Amino acid sequence: AQGDQQAFLEGPAIYLTVRRSHIYEDAFDKLRTENEPDVRPRFRVQMINNIGLEEVGIDGGGVFREFLSELIKTAFDPNRGFFMITTDNKLYPNPSVAKIVDDFQRHYYFIGRMLGKAIYENLLVELPLAEFFLSKLAGKHSDVDVHQLASLDPELHRNLLSLKAYEGNVDDLELDFTVVSNELGETEVVELKPNGANIAVNSLNRMEYIRLMADYKLNRQIKQQCAAFRRGLANVVTVEWLYMFSNKEFQVLISGAEIPVDINDLRKHARYGGDYDPDHRTIKLFWNVVESLDDIQKRQLLKFVTSCSRPPLLGFKDLDPPFCIQNAGDTDRLPSASTCMNLLKLPAFNSRELLKEKLLYAIQSGS
Template sequence: MLFGRLLPTLHDAEFCDEKLLLAKSLQASFGAATHIRLMPFSIAEIIQLSKTLKEISLGLVDLAFPETRSNLNEHYRFVLGHSDFDLKKMYQQKQVWANLLKVVVFVLNQIHTRDLRLGFCPETHWTVSRLDLPLDRPTDLPLTRGNRTRGIRPFQPIRDFTREDFENGPPMSTKQIRSITILREIPFVVPFSKRVGILQGLVAADKMRVQGNYQAFLQGPSIILKVRRSHLYEDAYDRLRPENEPDLRLKFRVQFISSLGLDEAGIDGGGVFREFLSELIKTAFDPNRGFFMVTTDNKLYPNPDVADLEPDFERHYYFIGRILGKAIYENLLVELPLAEFFLTKLAGKYADVDIHQLASLDPELYKNLLYLKDYEGDVSELNLDFTVASNSLGHTQVVELKPNGQSIPVTASNRIEYLQLMADYKLNVQIRKHCVAFRRGLSNVLPVEWLYMFSNKELQILISGAEIPIDLVDLRKHCKYGGEYSLDHPSIILFWSVLESFNDLQRRQLLKFVTSCSRPPLLGFKDLDPPFFIQNAGDMERLPTASTCTNLLKLPPFTTEEQMREKLLYAIQSGVGFELS
């Protein structure tokens, strides 16, 4: 318990030695000064400790929710008080075990969070392969807190079900309850790919309820949307207001209007929608629009001073949260580098983050605060008080970090409070309204509880895909062909040969040209729907074209590698829209 209280108070420079910081290129965030390492255990001991705590936590989850059969073993009976103890002792015993589970989970999460930043554990350290989760039935895992999970407490008997409870579904099995507890409390023990599968299964089931079982893209309820390319954000914001479209989970059918005021050719079978959503997110998060700013490493976060530009800014952040939720809901990857602390706010159970995240917003300020924390001179001589200067549109405003802060000097005795308040202001206070509105918008489309099983770095991968080279072997394996084409057709052999010679950027351009997204699906091209499809375009004088609604590449039967390469590169780098198809 004491170790659990110590961990949150330690900065990364106090947690580990400088060799690890240098290895992870983090030394610049903490400054050149030498920090005293306050961690009582070595990194090797912490790794072993976390491994042990991981096994203990899984064992405690099993004990907390025992099988209800009558032949419980002695361990279950002892823990749950199935003995001759009186009721008072039985209650106390359960409280002790429940508190033990809480403490072990807390310490384990603290170490895991630290490892996300410092990366001191081996790559597969956290996952447990033996876990038996109902992955084939994700809907058996109601991760949102509702009637089915109400009243379920560790080391407590399951309450009696009412008629209302049964209307929300049958009682959950022990396996379900254990699985939900693991995904809520220690999700990192489940491999990332399996958690992605669970999320996609939950979304698929929700789509079935909302959109119905309509296979054809022109069937079923949908949102009809006409937008001007030149006013994409404004038109979408006005048309998709909650009062106009309360449920963005419905299918979209998008019609672009060109700069000439004409409807662009083509029927939206999904591809136009994907381009619309990608471009809408791109313009919404563009720092030039004013809703977001960039950190020193070009990561996006909400603009603290946006109220000076847009008084009704909360409605805009709600809207932007909805469209990002729609992208995740539709499994659409968008290249959107978000700041680590902002991702933590979206993926975490709590909207506020602590000082440990400050380096991802302002590494220089974080370094200065650490310097102040370790300063051995007279702190009062630094002439600091409990205020911070806020600059907006050329105007400077002094903000008090606490009541009467302008009259309270920072001293050796209150500098820790100053550090915490300064970090809280920068990370939380000045953008609280922005983030609350954004999370509400996101939750309007995708229950935010579904994202709690992902870390901030994993959420970035969910949004943007992994920054890994495109696997041509996987793409070729799951590619389909039409017309005269087949895997052994001379033009197809040339096509794959040319792709082998492409660099990664050119391969991404091709993928975006055909699918409207430059990054591969999270779980590989087997999940690309519809599959990557190549069809004979017939006329060799034409350029390759694409129908992104069906992930279809219309490829003329070029006969030389030089011709194939030249025509492909011209097509994928020309930047034209869907009117080509």
Template sequence: MEMFEQQKVFKVADYIKMGEFLNMFTFRVIWQALLPVQEAGSNELFTATRGLLMILYEMDSRRPYTPPDHWLIKEVKASSFLVDLDKGKKTAMFILLKMPHIIPFGERVKVFRKTVYNERVSLGLCDSQSTTPQSTLITVHRSRIVEDGYRQLAQQPVRAIKGLIRVRFVNEQGLDEAGIDQDGVFKEFLEETITKVFDPSLNLFKVTSEQKLFPSSTSYIQENYLHLFEFVGKMLGKAIYEGIIVEVPFAPFFLTQILGYGSSSTYSSVDELPSLDPDLAKNLSYTKHYEGDVGDLDLTFCYDEDIMGRLETHELVPGGKAIPVNNDNKIRYVHLMAHFRMYRQIREQMLAFKRGLNSIVNPDWLSVFSAPELQKLISGDTADIDISDLRKHTQYYGGYHNNHKVVNWLFEILEKDFTPTDRAAFLKFVTSCSKPPLLGFAHLEPPFSIRCVEVSDDQDTGDTVGSVLKGFFNIGRREPVGRLPTSSTCFNLLKLPNYQKKSTMRDKLKYAIHSNTGFELS
């Protein structure tokens, strides 16, 4: 209201000018070595200018007010950071951490991935000519995915979780499922675990009015709830570490807390309260701007919470239940109430979650991202699918190849007949995530694949010489009108019947992706 509608104390144009000046000023100080790196953290002028700059940048991250690419500095190349990382230098990384926004997001993701790769090499977690990384094998029953995963992984050393984890699933009949694979089956385990633990019905997490996730303040009813939060943090950290995209939408204020920005002296909970409780934010704004005697509102320094039908009163300050809100202390009340709802109420859960996440992913590596960018790192890009990039990095099985008639039809349908919504549904159908990888499909693990299928899923035993030849040469083929496309999301695999008409494939594919039929996860 004050910044955009009333435009006081400054106009929006003034904020843009301030940001432009401060951005270049702090950049010049570091990049041109006007201030030695070791002194930058203690210099009062640098600390003050950078502090104000980051406030302006974080405001822009919450609600954009600057032109596109306003914060980028053209003379900075991400390639120089990658070179320095290869040489083990820290200066470039220091600059990147101090001013993450001066480099395009995609380039910072490359630096992040390179940093992870370097650590994996140093820990001996990558295949080499002389060594093969050790793996951790866990056995998980389909009906107890979270419980079995927690029991076997929660106490594993961090190095083991960062390394290769192989999963053996046990089906409902108690029989081992075929196949142990470090990429596909583990991806399925990770996705299934994350889906279940973030389900609000479990009461570890709640959703805002915009269906964004944050820790539940009543999660303590779960046994060992803090250990569970730490485990969940580790699993999300593992997904980020491996570059596995998971469609988990977090509340912006929780992302800010994950990054540690909430502990900054310049951070105000009031700014992000609307992302948690817009109604409370409006009420506090009304209290702040109330022109009469605030005492008429009959408020005290406490918050009443309904916990399963029982009213529990939380005091914002000691004895707050007996302290009335008046015109002199209303600003303090507004900030304390926002701080309680945004931080104090879920502090233990948030700290446990961060402890797990940061044990896998160094918090300094994540500090190069803003809260919205961290969400992209977790859940992928919001842009439309680049069909040419997808086709370029697709693998084929069962006789299909890049110039096969059915494959040509598929990509024509995706590009010309499908809407962006259809394309997102298609990607979710095959990979379990509707968003493309941040750096393109070359970085999708496992690679996107298409396989020609001959029989129903329950009869499918894999490719044979005969099936591959039939798929390749299109031998003895009838229109498979009774078959829908299916998918193995754990392997990012589309199982596509060898349709004889493009129109049939288009209709079947559209039906499958929008009705969620045909999923075969295991």
């Protein structure tokens, strides 16, 4: 670990000072392309706390990881306005963003770059992206077709399939080649093709209508957002390399694998701090308790300590920094964690029951 830290501290670096309360704004300002054309070198980050003081802590890699995790979390937060969530809680670019932010393409480029940086640094982030958006990023073609519509708007997808199979008189449905867009409370009628408002949908042209409607929803209305995001991603990781991955594999690259948490593997690669070692009574009790947890509880523990509930794809040997348990002393306290260091601060409990009770309380309340 000492060698890893030494390697982190050497070589070219990008120095950043960011306010915790304005992490997105400060990072966007400092990491714009004209300031930092290449974001692959190590970041050395100094955080400023909410009362304007520099936070103590030498950045040996941990502060950087916390910074990047928090930055990505806030960038993709639907409340910020750049992304929205589908009915099954997956993220995709906001079609109405131009009404909120003037230079929105620069922001998507920046966010794409930061996701690229996370992939480049092997930093897992919980970021469930919509299937059709993954296709646009990892696929050779940025446009996707009607089959992907279910991942954005399952109801519209069902309606279009019903129209395709409709055996009655399509003219009776009184459809035309327009779509009603309701953006930020403003209703707007958009033509799917030139003069679309004056072209009725009938049994002969309904397939064209289905194709154009899906194209509008999946491609046209977020074309600029996706193109900028993809350019940002390609600034850090080679896009041709991403073509090797299916959507599912690309999501694993970002967020880790949807596989059971292998406690034996976690234990094998764990480190210990303070007076803890593998033979310490509290550590033996800890692993005994963890082995008895169900899969959901194991994921809660992982999220509590590392901020991501999924293990790295190839196992915990790739978790950086390694999972570490440190003696937190007083058994009146709850276990706590420092996610930027993947560090669990575990009081020296002597009783299995007490350890399990306090650990579960901590990981389930997120304290």
